[in-house]
Amino acid sequence: MSKSVSTMVGPQLLSEGRLPRDIFWSQEIYQLELERIFARAWxxxxxxxxxxxxxxxxxxxxxxxxxxxxxxxxxxxxxxxxxxxxxxxxxxxxxxxxxxxxxxxxxxxxxxxxxxxxxxxxxxxxxxxxxxxxxxxxxxxxxxxxxYKGLLFATFDPSAPALTEFLGDFTFYLDVMLDNDPGGTEFAGGCISSILGCNWKIAAENFAGDALHAGWTHASGAEAMLGGPVATLGDEANESYHVNTNGHCWEFNLDGVGNAATLGDKRIMNYLREQRGAFEARLGATRAKMVGSVSSANVFPNFSFLPGQNTFRTWQPLGPHKTELRTWVLVNCNAPQEVKDAWRKGAMLTFSPSGVFEMDDGENWEGSTHSNRGFVTRQQPLHYGLGLASRVDHPELPGNVYRGQINDANQRAFYHQWSKMMSSTDWAELLDKGPHDDTDR
The missing domain is CATH 2.102.10.10 (Rieske [2Fe-2S] iron-sulphur domain)
Structure with a gap:
């Protein structure tokens, strides 16, 4: 199995923008994920x-x-x-x-x-x-x-590297959400749990880098919340990027409050505008613009969030074709209570089982999973070829940086890390393979 997984999703295949469908359907592959990813990762x-x-x-x-x-x-x-x-x-x-x-x-x-x-x-x-x-x-x-700054992680593997090494340069980006205010963060309210008939990776990779779907999939939801379409993504006049390190991924533009705007609550918008100077003093000008921007992120393997909507979630696997989604709302401890309540209400309106955006996603993820039940269908590779050769050097942004928000670079990076862990028998072997090998150069 180790060899077959390594060749199934290897650097060459990903560099060509292709991905096999068996990884979303095979029970054998799923059992290996439980052993080599969830029993070893943070x-x-x-x-x-x-x-x-x-x-x-x-x-x-x-x-x-x-x-x-x-x-x-x-x-x-x-x-x-x-x-x-x-x-x-x-x-x-x-x-x-x-x-x-x-x-x-x-x-x-x-x-x-x-x-x-x-x-x-x-x-x-x-x-x-x-x-x-x-x-x-x-x-x-x-x-x-x-x-790490309020978030708690665990690993079953005593030989796993320290959490900060596992996160690597991604802590620079996590601080946009976790350290934009000196009072730290908290979860507001409880946990929402729901069941999706999809493979956990399809949901995780969506948050890792799939900005492309927003303008099409969520068009009706945006119309209901905003009275108009989702803001255009990937506009060259508006800086936008994919960044990743060790399979952790964040796609974003620098519009400042794009995601927060979709909640349709002026209290949140006013709070973000009032705090912009404090954000910039604490994070610098570039990261301050990421607070609330149109963006999404995934900490490998299965921990995702939407800056602005402040929804944090885990994709808990329940087999190759079933996932439990657990959702929380993150807020700054120092934020006024009415702003915390507004974020919590906004998350329920948008990204909850009855939310205007989440229902769109769930239907698509379930369709993308269960179409693979057919033998002939599973022989057809999937296309992940947007943004090949889009790697850039950036004076401020660490990790692997790619130009544009409409890109598959982060999804390729997610599956590259998945392949490395699935084809490694222990952390020593995994670390010998080194950091993410950029197949997009």
């Missing part, structure tokens, strides 16, 4: 604001592995498999809450906030068994948990 698990107190917890998934994320008594955040080591039952069925520990419903095994085994029903029976060692029967922890 994956977003929570925002610090979701865990304000000792015992605050939430449940999530990394790939299809169920995980409890909890703030321990020492103030640090830990993450553990949500599976009792006795018979495998979940030890926590709630989505969020505050707890002193976790107890398995099946046989009464109880665990502390640090994951350690604290007690059992009929514990004396166990303690009389020779060689019984409670210290070896706690909840299985993830290998590493690290944060």
């Amino acid at each position: 994956v977003f698990i929570a925002h610090e604001s979701q865990l304000p107190h000792t015992g605050s917890f939430l449940t999530t998934r990394i790939g299809e592995d169920e995980v409890i994320v909890v703030r321990n008594r020492d103030g640090r955040v830990g993450a553990f498999l949500n599976s009792c080591p006795h018979r495998g039952n979940r030890v926590c069925s709630a989505e969020v809450g505050v707890a002193r520990g976790f107890v398995c419903n099946y046989h009464g095994w109880s665990f502390g906030l640090d994951g350690s085994l604290r007690g059992m029903h009929e514990s004396g029976s166990y303690d009389r068994e020779p060689g019984f060692d409670r210290s070896r029967l706690g909840l299985t922890p993830v290998a590493q948990v690290e944060g």
